[in-house]
Amino acid sequence: MNIAQTVQFVASAAWFLTILFGIIALTRAGRGQNVKGFSLLFIVFLVSAVLFTGIGAGLVFIEPDEIGVVITAVGEGGIRPDPLPSGLHWIVPFVNRVERYSILRQTYTMSSVEIEGVQRGDDSIQVRTKDGQQVYVDASVIYAVDPTKAIDLYRTWRNGYETGLVRPVARGVIRDVASQYGVEEIVSTKRSEMEQLITQELQRVFERNNLVLQDFVLRNIRFSEEYAAAVEQKQIAEQQAQQAKFVVEQKKQEAEQARQIAQGQADAAVIAAKGAAEARIIQAQAEAEALRLIAEALAENPNLLTYQYITKLAPGIQVMLVPNDNPFLLPLPTLTPSIPQ
Numbered sequence: 001m002n003i004a005q006t007v008q009f010v011a012s013a014a015w016f017l018t019i020l021f022g023i024i025a026l027t028r029a030g031r032g033q034n035v036k037g038f039s040l041l042f043i044v045f046l047v048s049a050v051l052f053t054g055i056g057a058g059l060v061f062i063e064p065d066e067i068g069v070v071i072t073a074v075g076e077g078g079i080r081p082d083p084l085p086s087g088l089h090w091i092v093p094f095v096n097r098v099e100r101y102s103i104l105r106q107t108y109t110m111s112s113v114e115i116e117g118v119q120r121g122d123d124s125i126q127v128r129t130k131d132g133q134q135v136y137v138d139a140s141v142i143y144a145v146d147p148t149k150a151i152d153l154y155r156t157w158r159n160g161y162e163t164g165l166v167r168p169v170a171r172g173v174i175r176d177v178a179s180q181y182g183v184e185e186i187v188s189t190k191r192s193e194m195e196q197l198i199t200q201e202l203q204r205v206f207e208r209n210n211l212v213l214q215d216f217v218l219r220n221i222r223f224s225e226e227y228a229a230a231v232e233q234k235q236i237a238e239q240q241a242q243q244a245k246f247v248v249e250q251k252k253q254e255a256e257q258a259r260q261i262a263q264g265q266a267d268a269a270v271i272a273a274k275g276a277a278e279a280r281i282i283q284a285q286a287e288a289e290a291l292r293l294i295a296e297a298l299a300e301n302p303n304l305l306t307y308q309y310i311t312k313l314a315p316g317i318q319v320m321l322v323p324n325d326n327p328f329l330l331p332l333p334t335l336t337p338s339i340p341q
Contacts, residue, residue, distance in 0.1 A: 003088055004059035011052035018045040057093035062086045067147050068098040069154045083150045099154055101145045105214050108166045109140040112222065118167075124222070125174050133183040133227055138219040141170045141202065149210035156210065165209050173201045187221055194218075 025038040062068045068084035073095050084098065091098065111117040112124040116138075124136040143166060145153060157164055177198045181190050199216040206213045 004056060004061040007052055007059055008056035011049055011056045014045050014049035014052055018042060018049050021045060054093055058090050060084065060089045060091055060098050062089065062098075062100070065102055065104050066100045067103055067145070067150050068100050069150055070096050070098055072096045079151060079154065081151065083147070099159075101150050101153070103145055103147050105142055105144050106162075107140055107142050108162060108170070109138075109219075110167070110171065111138040111219065112136060113138075118162075125171050127175050127178040129181060129183045129186060130179060131182040134224045135178070135183060135186060136222040137174055137178065138221075139170065139174060140217040140219055141166055141213070142215040142217070143206060144212050144214055146210050146212050153210040161209070161211065165206075165211070169205050169209075170202060173198055173205070177201065183223070183227070191218070191221075 021038050021042040025035040025042050028035045028038060060068065062084050064086045066086060068089070070080035070084060070091060072078060072080060072092075080096075109117050110119075110123045110125060112122045114120055114122075117123040124138050127135050127137055129135060153161065177194055178186060181194055185191075186194060195216065195218045198218070199213070202216055203213045
C-alpha cells in the first residue's frame with residue numbers, strides 16, 4: 001500500500017468514525033443525555049475526514065512501470081505539458097485527474113490458435129502472394145509506449161492505441177510486404193528478408209504514432225489445404241526421384257567396382273604372362289649360353305664328348321652291341337680289360 005492509498009484509508013476510517021459518533025450523539029441527545037464529549041469527537045473526526053479526503057484526493061502515486069498524464073479543468077489544452085514520472089505527486093483535487101500509461105513492453109499476438117492470440121478464434125492474417133497463393137500468417141508485435149511522447153499519445157489515441165493502431169497497422173503492413181513475394185520465397189529463401197522489411201515499416205509507423213516497436217516475430221506461415229496437398233505430393237515425388245537417383249548411383253558404383261575388379265584381374269593376368277614370357281626368355285638365353293659354352297668346350301677338346309659318354313655308362317658294362325646298319329659314331333675304346341701277364 002503506497003502513501004496515497006494509506007491517506008485514503010485514513011480518510012475512510014475518519015468518515016466512518018464521524019458517522020458513528022454523530023449517530024451516538026444524536027441518540028444520546030434524543031434521550032436527554034449529555035452529548036458534549038461525543039459532539040467534540042464528532043467534530044474532530046469530521047474535520048479529519050475532510051482534511052484527509054482532500055489530501056488523499058490530491059495525492060497520486062505513479063508506479064515505477066508507469067507514466068501519468070495530468071488532465072486539468074483549467075489551463076489551455078486541458079493537459080499539463082509534462083507527464084508525471086514514477087513517484088508521489090500532488091494534483092489539485094477535483095480539478096485535475098491522472099491517466100496512467102504502462103511503459104512496460106506489451107505484446108499483441110495474432111494467431112490461428114485460439115489460446116495464443118489476443119482475440120478469440122482464428123486471428124491469423126490472410127495474405128495473397130504475388131503468384132496468387134493464399135497463405136495464413138501468425139505474428140506477434142512487441143511494443144511499448146514512448147515515455148517522452150505520452151502527452152501526444154493521449155491526445156491522439158487515448159487508451160485505444162492497441163485496437164486502433166497496433167492491430168490494423170500490423171495486419172496491413174504484413175499483407176503489403178508479403179504480397180511482394182512468391183509463396184516459395186516466403187517459406188524458404190526470402191522469409192528473413194520479408195520479416196526484416198515488415199519490422200522496418202512497423203518501426204516507422206509506430207514512431208509517427210508515439211509508440212516504440214521493440215520486436216516483430218513471424219510465428220508461423222500456413223498454406224491453403226489445396227496448396228499444402230500439392231506441396232506434399234511434390235515432396236513425395238522429389239523423395240522418389242532422390243531414391244531413384246540413389247539406386248542409379250549405387251548401380252553405377254557397383255558397375256564401376258566390377259569394372260575395376262575385372263581390370264585388376266586383367267592387369268594381373270598381363271603381368272603374370274609378361275613375367276612368364278620374360279622368365280622363358282631368360283631361360284632360353286641361359287640355355288643358348290650353355291650350348292654356346294659346350295660348343296666352345298667341344299671345339300677345344302673333341303674327346304670331351306667321348307669322356308662324357310663313358311662316364312654315363314653303367315660301371316659293369318663289358319660289351320656293347322649296336323645295330324649292324326649303324327655306323328660307329330664314336331671311337332669306342334677296348335672294353336675288355338687286359339689281363340696282366
